[in-house]
Amino acid sequence: MSVIVDGCALCTTPGGEVLYQGAQFRVVLIDDADYPGFCRIIWREHVREMTDLSELDRTLLTEVLWQVEQVVREVMQPEKINLASFGNQVPHLHWHVIPRYADDRHFPAPVWAAPQRAPLPAALQVRHERLAGLRVKMQQRLSRYR
């Protein structure tokens, strides 16, 4: 059974550039000029919380989360990985995986806090150039997950 909720952005739109489409989840790349490599993992069904998933589904989503973190680390070479699952605005289970750098717009604050600086174009350019590799590696690494 598939639960699709009218008016839920994550039920009705991809929510980003799809890097990998599984049967139960997808991984998308967010088009954010300040945060190249910002990925989201979106559960297919309109489920609210991690503890609403079956243990089997939760294990799948969690394993995918670590795989995405690992690929983002390898390709994007961030100072730190930030992980978050909120769903206050869109209560449809999704995870943010964000590569952070000491010179990025909000570091060391979370990306939802007040900006600290304008990022350096040259540093951003280098990171944007890594996205081609991110697309390839994400697809390869996730291909065994349904």
Add this chain to the structure above:
Amino acid sequence: MSVIVDGCALCTTPGGEVLYQGAQFRVVLIDDADYPGFCRIIWREHVREMTDLSELDRTLLTEVLWQVEQVVREVMQPEKINLASFGNQVPHLHWHVIPRYADDRHFPAPVWAAPQRAPLPAALQVRHERLAGLRVKMQQRLSRYR
């Protein structure tokens, strides 16, 4: 082997009221007047990322994360659970588990964003009164985790 880093707040201080002390992690309650029930899970060792943990350790920490989410849901009855692991300021693995309500200071934004309103004292009072139950249930539910 235990890695303790001088100057790391999470290596050298509890980081909150300890609700449960395991051999490899602790769960603490954060003293935040706006966010009663805000818990953190802190890994004992000074490890940076989830993908730096062994698979066994990561599974333990993840299972504890879902247990803490479940207990916070049951006792605090939030509108939504927020989960996050940043470590930009303190790169020592820890998870935030935050019960969110439609009338809280930042809803629907993350708690690190600009405040939206002053919370209602009566609603906060009800939530603060639930903390005694949270202490008991957290201890009970986590007692099987080392």
